[in-house]
Amino acid sequence: MFTSTPLGPTRPQSSPYNIQLSADETPGDTHVEGLTQQSADRVSELLMINYARYHTLFDAVGFHNHTVHHLLTLFALGATPDEIRAMYDLNIGYQSLVQYRPASVVVQLKDRSFFKQCIGDLSYYDSFLRYFQDEIAQRGVPDVVNEYLFANDEISNDILGRMHSGFLHPMIHLGCALEFNQPLLVAEALAAGCVHDDWPNSFLFPTEEMQAAHSEAPSKSMLDIMDQLHSDPVIRNAVQLTDPINKISDGLLAKVREKLIPYLAQYRVSPTEEELAQQTTDMVHTCAYMVGAAQSPGKVEALDFVMLHTLTLSIFYTTFLAQDWISQSNKARLLHFKVWGDLVTYAGCGCATLYADRITGYTPKRPTDGWTEIAHRASVYGDDGHISKVTRALLHAQGLPDPRPEFPLRKEDFIKIAHLGLDSVERMLEPEQYKVPESIRKKVGEEMGQDEEIIRVMVRWVRWCGVEGAWDEFPDKPVSGNAAARLVDMD
Structure with missing residues (x-):
């Protein structure tokens, strides 16, 4: 008589259509000790929501959706599920919803001439994403990446150059995907490369x-x-x-x-x-x-x-x-x-x-x-x-x-x-340290309509640091006690 043993529940696996981290198997190459599966699951859940709902960019001028890079980094640095969720909630409000084109467009992308026509068009991000998901499902990550980045032909060279656009975000996305062994994120990275500018070429x-x-x-x-x-x-x-x-x-x-x-x-x-x-x-x-x-x-x-x-x-x-x-x-x-x-x-x-x-x-x-x-x-x-x-x-x-x-x-x-x-x-x-220059408040906040979190990004860091005037809005460095004493002596 035939009998079988119930297999019981199995943990979801990463695939071209699913993101699933493991604290034991995919902790990343650089991480702290003590990573937990609870944090791995929280990141996996939130990245699947991000994949289903949001575009890789949230503004035509090049503001990026950093959710993937941010949450994977938090996981590797040992953040708790609640800490991960807090950072997700802080930034998700200003993301752009992805535009879904008909499924027939994914089929059309198999035509090389149509594929080339769509490169550089932000509105085709989702179509490229689904195209690369299907390609990876059929052929695996190595074959797809080797063809679309390393074949040294017209299309692969164009995409490889574009991967270095947008403050390097498509390459960062690819690095995250390979480090944490997530095929779906590889598809996202390639799709992002396809819709970025080509100026690095x-x-x-x-x-x-x-x-x-x-x-x-x-x-x-x-x-x-x-x-x-x-x-x-x-x-x-x-x-x-x-x-x-x-x-x-x-x-x-x-x-x-x-x-x-x-x-x-x-x-x-x-x-x-x-x-x-x-x-x-x-x-x-x-x-x-x-x-x-x-x-x-x-x-x-x-x-x-x-x-x-x-x-x-x-x-x-x-x-x-x-x-x-x-x-x-x-x-x-x-x-x-x-x-x-x-x-x-x-x-x-x-x-x-x-x-x-x-x-x-x-x-x-x-x-x-x-x-x-x-x-x-x-x-x-x-x-x-x-x-x-x-x-x-x-x-x-x-x-x-x-x-x-x-x-x-x-x-x-x-x-x-x-x-x-x-x-x-x-x-x-610190009190009195968060000061937004009027020029940034006007341009980024009023003219561009960006979220307060984006305004904070604009003033948190210096930009173009070797260019004259780049540091004008930054505070002077306090004089140390010894240096102050020397100045008094000189007087």
């Missing part, structure tokens, strides 16, 4: 062509090229605060793109395992240094909102290296594109002077806090996720091999940047 592929034409030229480090850019007055002074809102595409590149490309082409990586690992570590450390050291003499500490995206993306390049289905040459290409974009970002921020002593000599407000306390402070800070992402990226930077001997920072300095960053944003919680 204007320097990425010309740089690649110039590099190929001078294959024997010696390579320079990212930091060395930053020094060269800083020494070039035409590039250093190209961006002005009066330039359009995207000062990189419509300011820097519109003015000095041709002059930039020879500098970028000096950075090259050999597609060997050892070289890729070394150069990835150096890129991560350089981004952390750039973000932390780009301060203004006489002003309180602040992190640059534009620059910090180079750091929050950097965390995922060790994840990319770990994917055995990405070829060594494509891993090198990803790293090239990352560093070239980072250098363009640095130039777009006016080639800011970097002050290593603002990091190494920084005195934290809570000096006894270690990574556990810092992670919790970042998790409960009420923003759209940028400070928690910065914090996790710095935890990742400290976990890599030591910086090269000539590098300006040592391994123990990365936690100082985390302190500096948290102290700078927590300053807004």
Whole structure:
């Protein structure tokens, strides 16, 4: 007689149509100890709501839905279910509902000519998303990503370039998807790439062509090229605060793109395992240094909102290296594109002077806090996720091999940047410190109709930190007791 044993309830699995995290199996590559399944389930639930209801952007000028990146970071930093829900609730009110096109459009996207026509159109986000979900369901993540990002043909090159647009958010989304092993998020990342602008293509592929034409030229480090850019007055002074809102595409590149490309082409990586690992570590450390050291003499500490995206993306390049289905040459290409974009970002921020002593000599407000306390402070800070992402990226930077001997920072300095960053944003919680300049209140609040949380983002960070006038609205740095005494003696 045939009998069977009831299987009992089974936990949902991640798939191209479902997001499901596991505290044991998908904790992320950089995380604190003690992650719970309750938090994993809360993030999974909220990300499924986000997937079903909201667009990857909530404004045509490029404001992004950070929900995926934020909640995954909170999970990895050990946030509780209630803390995760609180951050979700804080930011969900200003998201845009996704526009659903007929299912027939997904079928039409199988036609390459129609696919190309739809690229760059925000209204096709949902159609691209469903298309990539179906593709991944049929063929798997490796085949789909290799075809649509790494095939080195017209469509894949176009999408790969667009993935580096929008302050790198499509690439950040892809990194999240692969780090936490969520196929649905891979589909979201590819769909986001398809509807972003293509302005990075204007320097990425010309740089690649110039590099190929001078294959024997010696390579320079990212930091060395930053020094060269800083020494070039035409590039250093190209961006002005009066330039359009995207000062990189419509300011820097519109003015000095041709002059930039020879500098970028000096950075090259050999597609060997050892070289890729070394150069990835150096890129991560350089981004952390750039973000932390780009301060203004006489002003309180602040992190640059534009620059910090180079750091929050950097965390995922060790994840990319770990994917055995990405070829060594494509891993090198990803790293090239990352560093070239980072250098363009640095130039777009006016080639800011970097002050290593603002990091190494920084005195934290809570000096006894270690990574556990810092992670919790970042998790409960009420923003759209940028400070928690910065914090996790710095935890990742400290976990890599030591910086090269000539590098300006040592391994123990990365936690100082985390302190500096948290102290700078927590300053807004102090009485009389949250002050919105009238120009921002008028433009962002009144003219653009943005939520108060977006206005807070605009004043929480400095922007274009090396450009004249960028720090005008920031408070002066208090004079220390010893320095004040010296000033009195001088009088």
